[in-house]
Every structure is written in structure tokens, then in C-alpha cells.
Amino acid sequence: MTKAKAKNRKSRASAPAPDVAQGVQSDFQHMTLDPALMTVIHSELFTDLDRQFALFMARLAGTNRSELVLAAALLSRARAEGHTCLDLTVVAGKLFPTPKPENVEAVLCPTIDSWTNELRATNVVGSPGEFKPLILDRAGRLYLHRYWECEHTLATEIKRRASAVASGPSETALAAVLDRFFPIPSATGDDSGPDWQRAAARVAVQRQFCVISGGPGTGKTWTLVRILALLLELAGQQPIQIAVAAPTGKAAARVQEEIRKAKLQLACSDAIKAQLPERATTIHRLLGANRDATSFRFNRANPLPFDLVAIDEAGMVDLALMARLVDALAPNAKLILLGDKDQLASVEPGAVLGDICAGVAERAINSVRKEPGASGACIEPATTQPPLAGCIVQLQKNYRFGPDSQIYRLSCAINAGNAPDALKILREQKRLNDSGVTWTQLPGLGELKTVLRQTLLTGFADYFGAQTPADALNALAKFRVLCALRDGPYGVIHINRLAEQVFQEAGLVTLTGPFYVHRPIMITRNDYNLQLFNGDTGAILLSRGNVDSSDTVAGAKSEPSGAVGRPQDARNATGPQPGVLAAPGAAAPEGVMHRLIVPAGEAGVRAFFASADGGAR
Structure with a gap:
């Protein structure tokens, strides 16, 4: 089970501490590896985690075979990109990396038969069902044992249930x-x-x-x-x-x-x-x-x-x-x-x-x-x-938009990867007043904050004016800024910084640190001690209850029931990381207006999706 989902490896490969990087390099120098492979392994294509995992597998196997080191590093890299396994047949017998970055000499991967034979000869690679750190199946897919076991369990159970017929x-x-x-259909008059x-x-x-x-x-x-x-x-x-x-x-x-x-x-x-x-x-x-x-x-x-x-x-x-x-x-x-x-x-x-x-x-x-x-x-x-x-x-019939809706047509074109049709639909909006889709030129970096300022101030006005945590959370749920990217000038991180600057210049926030008053928060990883889970949203607000200090800052959490949970002291919330105001791919409740900023080529487009009922699609 693999998925073609590319991630920004530079963000994942954050700059390592010098002593860690030197230690990894020193460990590899004690191994007899091809110089070209050494250069690739130490390039930005791999993180310290990838390199340490490859070293760990080599130590467990008691060998410094390049076939195992390369396979283990590639498997760790694939896992970070969202894949559950490394399909050796895709890279076997080919140059890696392709295309080749500057200052990195590509290496030729072993042929599939040679590679799989070398891996199976080690004591860390086993066949499906064996208790080994790595599992190599007959199709040439290399797994971490955990993911092979999960995939096997899931596939077996789904096949069993799919074959079973419920009594009815x-x-x-x-x-x-x-x-x-x-x-x-004959009863409703709809025989479509x-x-x-x-x-x-x-x-x-x-x-x-x-x-x-x-x-x-x-x-x-x-x-x-x-x-x-x-x-x-x-x-x-x-x-x-x-x-x-x-x-x-x-x-x-x-x-x-x-x-x-x-x-x-x-x-x-x-x-x-x-x-x-x-x-x-x-x-x-x-x-x-x-x-x-x-x-x-x-x-x-x-x-x-x-x-x-x-x-x-x-x-x-x-x-x-x-x-x-x-x-x-x-x-x-x-x-x-x-x-x-x-x-x-x-x-x-x-x-x-x-x-x-x-x-x-x-x-x-x-x-x-x-x-x-x-x-x-x-x-x-x-x-x-x-x-x-x-x-x-x-399900194929769309009940939210008709087949002639430009929003529906645009979404179908994008889903099918049909760029010419998508651009054609966007251009058609210039002669339609009620198309539901608007295309405007993406502002340059120097103009971005100016362009966004009024939209941000208007969209979050009710949030900053709320008198209670419940009102604040309800207001926060009515407006979102969505970004297609996390990094870069039009990504989540930079747009968040611009929003903070706009709010500070307007006197709405005081940036005293990471947990400033009125900062929206999205929990990005589960914390079972605090009972906070990925996707929970909230806001850092001034606590007006019975507290030791009048300026205590607390975070109010939005529960699935829609109620406001017990405020959590933000200074104790060490597990969850402060989230984002602009969340890639985040969904919004009914009645929320979305602004989607999508760089496309040099100019890019900014598309506004609005349905007849005011909801964002």
C-alpha cells in the first residue's frame, strides 16, 4: 500500500545539530561503502533519521553491505513521504536520484534479483509472517514489520467481511x-x-x-x-x-x-x-x-x-x-x-x-x-x-451544485487533472456575474499583506469583539484562511505571520510570545494526558474566572458537541503544538467563507468559492 503524496523534504529535514550530523557521518566513515553512495546518503535527500535507521539495520545485520544500507535509507525516506513500503522494482536497476540535484552524484541501484537476494541473505530481512525488522514480499516490496503487519491484518479482515453476507x-x-x-425515481419525478x-x-x-x-x-x-x-x-x-x-x-x-x-x-x-x-x-x-x-x-x-x-x-x-x-x-x-x-x-x-x-x-x-x-x-x-x-x-449525483454550475465543473476538471478545462472555466467567469467562482491575479509578495489586511480585519472582527469564550469560538468558526501550501511565501507559516502583523498594527493583539491573547490554536497531534486530539480547535483567551492572576492566559477548546470545554492553562499545554490560523485542507462548517490562495506558475490565481447559501466549497 503506497500513496503518491509528495512532501516538502526540506521542512522534514530541519537543520540537525552539528554534533549529531558529525556523529552520523563519523559512523558511516567506519563502513566500507561506495563513495558515490556515501555522497547520496549524506545529501539533503535523506534526513538524520534516515541515516541513523540505515546504520541501525547494518549494525543489527552485522554487515556493511551497500544494498542493505541503501534499501534501509530509502525505506525510511518513503515512510516519511507517506508510503507504507518501498517498492524495490520501481528503483531497481535505475539511477538514484532522478533528476539529480547539484553536487550529488547519482548511484546505480542494484538489479531487482541481485538486490532482493542480498537483502534476504541478511538476518534483518524476512518473508511475510516472519518476525524480522524488515519484511520483503515476493512482489519486491520492502516493509517495516509494523506496517506489514498492519496491512496484512487490515487486508485479511476486510476480505473476510467483504465475502460475508449479513442475514437480512x-x-x-x-x-x-x-x-x-x-x-x-418515478415517485419523485426525477428519472435522471x-x-x-x-x-x-x-x-x-x-x-x-x-x-x-x-x-x-x-x-x-x-x-x-x-x-x-x-x-x-x-x-x-x-x-x-x-x-x-x-x-x-x-x-x-x-x-x-x-x-x-x-x-x-x-x-x-x-x-x-x-x-x-x-x-x-x-x-x-x-x-x-x-x-x-x-x-x-x-x-x-x-x-x-x-x-x-x-x-x-x-x-x-x-x-x-x-x-x-x-x-x-x-x-x-x-x-x-x-x-x-x-x-x-x-x-x-x-x-x-x-x-x-x-x-x-x-x-x-x-x-x-x-x-x-x-x-x-x-x-x-x-x-x-x-x-x-x-x-x-x-455516489455520483451532486445535490449541492447542478451540472452546469461553474463550481461543480471546476471541481470536476481539477479532480480529473484537466488543467486546460479548469483555466477555461476560470476565464469564463469574467462574463458571468453569478458564476460562484472568481479569479483574480495573485498579488506580489510586497503587496500580499496590504491585499489581505481588510479581508482579515473584517473576517475576524466578531472574534476579536467576542465577550465570552463561547462567542469567541463561534465567531472563529465562521471564517478561515486556507492555504494550499505549508511553506513558502504563500504558505501557512508566512500567511500566519502576515496575519499577526496586521492584527498587531491594528492594536488587536500584542505579540508577547507564542501564547499571546487571541491566538487561534489547532491541535496537530494527540495528547492523551490533556485529552486534546488532532483537529481540535480553540483560542487563547484571558481567563476571567477565579484565578491567581488577572492576566493568566488560557486556551478554550471547542468540543465535538459544540460546547466550550474547560479552559486549559496554555503554559501547561506542553504536548500539543500551537496550530495554525491558515490550515491546509481544513474543512469548515456551514456558512463559513473560505479564501483559498493557490500559487499557479509565476502569477498564480486566487479563487473564491461561494455557494448560493453563503457556504464555502
């Missing part, structure tokens, strides 16, 4: 319930094609494993709520224990609010609505993460007490966490994954949702047949296609 109602009973929750939401509901009823993929506006959460109500109704007097979770606190809060809204529109009894889950949680909280974050309370020996687990934003879940999740499910529990297979992969190694969907042909994902009486569409029986394909439904 008769076809007549199922069709009657589907007709009520998902009216047939198969009802993929109805197809997803059928799969969720008949299978233990279901994947519902679709872009923004295709109704994934809307479909999930109806699936849950449908299953509760079919269960009758047998209660179903349901859990809904997401990778981050922000995503959990969003799906929780969407479930509350969708419940009001359900065509079912109040008794069924009352059984629908009221809260969504993070996957870490669901699994009962221990304080040390190294283990979970729920696992194979102590499975989760739920009959159905639904995971929203599944594309954000990395390999290791997804493996822990499926390992903790009860044997007969249903698992429903919702997400967009085309979105960016998770931050940590593994692109689970994308790889699950890529494991079967697109044709198989979207293969449908008409039910008797043309009452909607459903997935073909598993006997005509791979079992996994019968578990995946791709």
Missing part, C-alpha cells in the same frame, strides 16, 4: 423500507439515472462491510442517517448498538451536527429517531486510547460493544489506526466507511480508502442493475464480480 429481511420487506427512505444512495443502503443492509465514496455534496452523511434508521427499523425489537466516529474532533463535530439535522427529515417514527446516535466521537476515543497513546482498551481480545460502526471522513484514516479499528470490531459487526476516494490521503502512512477503492475496477464499483419494477438501482450480486466490488458504492 426478505426482498419484499427490504424493497418496502427502501421505497420509504429512498423514494423510487440510478439512485446511488439507495444502492448504498442496500449494500449496507446485505453486507458486513460497506464503502460509500463520493465528493462534497453527494449526500454521504444524509445517506448514512437513513441507512441507520432503516437498519433500526428492520431490527424490530432487537436493539442495535451503533457508534459513529471520525479521525479528528472537527470531523466528529461536523458529522454529529449533520446527523442531528438529518434526523428531523426522516420518514420514520419518533422511537426510531430516538435510537439514532446523538454523539460522534474520534476513533481514538472510540477505541479507548490509553494515556501513553501506545495501546487501546478495545482490541481483538476485548472487542467494541457495537453491532455497527460507521466512520466518516475515512480517507483521513491512516493504515495503523484503521488496522487497530478493524481488529477491535466484534466478529459480526458491520463496518461502514464514508469518504471521498479522490481526496488527499492521510497525514500518516497509508491511503486506506483510496487503496480499497482502487483494488477493484471503476466499472465494478459502478456496475448496477435495475430492480424488478425499475424501483431504483442496486449493486450486482457478488457472484458476478469480486466480493470487494460488491461492497463499494460511488
Whole structure:
């Protein structure tokens, strides 16, 4: 399981301490390595972690073979870029690096047969199933043992669940319930094609494993709520224990609010609505993460007490966490994954949702047949296609934008990598007054702060004027600055600094240090001692409660429930790192206006996406 997600290695390879760098170089000098390989290993292509890992593997193996050193360094590098393994067949017999940076002499990697034979001859490389630090499979993929085990566990469990057929109602009973929750096209007057939401509901009823993929506006959460109500109704007097979770606190809060809204529109009894889950949680909280974050309370020996687990934003879940999740499910529990297979992969190694969907042909994902009486569409029986394909439904109709919407057309062009069409759509906006897409010239670096000043002051005016933590958090949730990059003049870090300068010049903040009053915070890594999790957002505010000093600074946290959590003393929040005001790829609640700054070539474009209801898309 690999993913093509490039990262800025310069930011990852921060300048090492001189003594560390010298120590690593000294260790390598005691090894008999090809001079060209030594130059590559010590170049900026690799970090100290990559080099130390290669040294560690060589010491464990008791050898200084260049084949092992190069493979171990490349594997560590691949892991940092988000891959779960190193595919030796991709680099074997070729020059590395390609293209070649200045002052670095490329080395010729061994042929695949020679390389794999040399690696298997060491005592640190084993075959699948062996307990060795590195695992090399027959396809020439080299893994850290942990990731091979996670991938093997996940693949085995998904295949088992995909092949299992859940016991369910008769076809007549199922069709009657589907007709009520998902009216047939002839009843709604909309005969534009198969009802993929109805197809997803059928799969969720008949299978233990279901994947519902679709872009923004295709109704994934809307479909999930109806699936849950449908299953509760079919269960009758047998209660179903349901859990809904997401990778981050922000995503959990969003799906929780969407479930509350969708419940009001359900065509079912109040008794069924009352059984629908009221809260969504993070996957870490669901699994009962221990304080040390190294283990979970729920696992194979102590499975989760739920009959159905639904995971929203599944594309954000990395390999290791997804493996822990499926390992903790009860044997007969249903698992429903919702997400967009085309979105960016998770931050940590593994692109689970994308790889699950890529494991079967697109044709198989979207293969449908008409039910008797043309009452909607459903997935073909598993006997005509791979079992996994019968578990995946791709929602295709967008209910947020029509097919002629420029926002919809632009998003489709970008998703397909069609740059000419995307630029054509952007140019068309010049003659359309209500296109929903605006293209303006990206300002130069010297003008950037001036251009952003009024937008920032207007967008955050309510936040700075808030009188209570609750008002501050609500105001903060209504405006975001999104950046496509983290580094560089148009990236998160620099835009944050510009925003701080604008606010200080306006007298809104005083930059007394990293934890100044009114600084927005996004938690970027889990801290189980403080019960703060990746994606939680908050603000550093003056505490007006019963405290020792009137100028104590505290951070107010936004809980998934939407309430304001107990203020945390920012001076004690040593685990989580101060987050960002401008977050790459961050999602926003309804009614939030986004500004997306995207460098494109020398000039670049700044696109503003605004829907008819004022939400940002």
C-alpha cells in the first residue's frame, strides 16, 4: 500500500545539530561503502533519521553491505513521504536520484534479483509472517514489520467481511423500507439515472462491510442517517448498538451536527429517531486510547460493544489506526466507511480508502442493475464480480451544485487533472456575474499583506469583539484562511505571520510570545494526558474566572458537541503544538467563507468559492 503524496523534504529535514550530523557521518566513515553512495546518503535527500535507521539495520545485520544500507535509507525516506513500503522494482536497476540535484552524484541501484537476494541473505530481512525488522514480499516490496503487519491484518479482515453476507429481511420487506427512505425515481419525478444512495443502503443492509465514496455534496452523511434508521427499523425489537466516529474532533463535530439535522427529515417514527446516535466521537476515543497513546482498551481480545460502526471522513484514516479499528470490531459487526476516494490521503502512512477503492475496477464499483419494477438501482450480486466490488458504492449525483454550475465543473476538471478545462472555466467567469467562482491575479509578495489586511480585519472582527469564550469560538468558526501550501511565501507559516502583523498594527493583539491573547490554536497531534486530539480547535483567551492572576492566559477548546470545554492553562499545554490560523485542507462548517490562495506558475490565481447559501466549497 503506497500513496503518491509528495512532501516538502526540506521542512522534514530541519537543520540537525552539528554534533549529531558529525556523529552520523563519523559512523558511516567506519563502513566500507561506495563513495558515490556515501555522497547520496549524506545529501539533503535523506534526513538524520534516515541515516541513523540505515546504520541501525547494518549494525543489527552485522554487515556493511551497500544494498542493505541503501534499501534501509530509502525505506525510511518513503515512510516519511507517506508510503507504507518501498517498492524495490520501481528503483531497481535505475539511477538514484532522478533528476539529480547539484553536487550529488547519482548511484546505480542494484538489479531487482541481485538486490532482493542480498537483502534476504541478511538476518534483518524476512518473508511475510516472519518476525524480522524488515519484511520483503515476493512482489519486491520492502516493509517495516509494523506496517506489514498492519496491512496484512487490515487486508485479511476486510476480505473476510467483504465475502460475508449479513442475514437480512426478505426482498419484499427490504424493497418496502427502501421505497420509504429512498423514494423510487418515478415517485419523485426525477428519472435522471440510478439512485446511488439507495444502492448504498442496500449494500449496507446485505453486507458486513460497506464503502460509500463520493465528493462534497453527494449526500454521504444524509445517506448514512437513513441507512441507520432503516437498519433500526428492520431490527424490530432487537436493539442495535451503533457508534459513529471520525479521525479528528472537527470531523466528529461536523458529522454529529449533520446527523442531528438529518434526523428531523426522516420518514420514520419518533422511537426510531430516538435510537439514532446523538454523539460522534474520534476513533481514538472510540477505541479507548490509553494515556501513553501506545495501546487501546478495545482490541481483538476485548472487542467494541457495537453491532455497527460507521466512520466518516475515512480517507483521513491512516493504515495503523484503521488496522487497530478493524481488529477491535466484534466478529459480526458491520463496518461502514464514508469518504471521498479522490481526496488527499492521510497525514500518516497509508491511503486506506483510496487503496480499497482502487483494488477493484471503476466499472465494478459502478456496475448496477435495475430492480424488478425499475424501483431504483442496486449493486450486482457478488457472484458476478469480486466480493470487494460488491461492497463499494460511488455516489455520483451532486445535490449541492447542478451540472452546469461553474463550481461543480471546476471541481470536476481539477479532480480529473484537466488543467486546460479548469483555466477555461476560470476565464469564463469574467462574463458571468453569478458564476460562484472568481479569479483574480495573485498579488506580489510586497503587496500580499496590504491585499489581505481588510479581508482579515473584517473576517475576524466578531472574534476579536467576542465577550465570552463561547462567542469567541463561534465567531472563529465562521471564517478561515486556507492555504494550499505549508511553506513558502504563500504558505501557512508566512500567511500566519502576515496575519499577526496586521492584527498587531491594528492594536488587536500584542505579540508577547507564542501564547499571546487571541491566538487561534489547532491541535496537530494527540495528547492523551490533556485529552486534546488532532483537529481540535480553540483560542487563547484571558481567563476571567477565579484565578491567581488577572492576566493568566488560557486556551478554550471547542468540543465535538459544540460546547466550550474547560479552559486549559496554555503554559501547561506542553504536548500539543500551537496550530495554525491558515490550515491546509481544513474543512469548515456551514456558512463559513473560505479564501483559498493557490500559487499557479509565476502569477498564480486566487479563487473564491461561494455557494448560493453563503457556504464555502
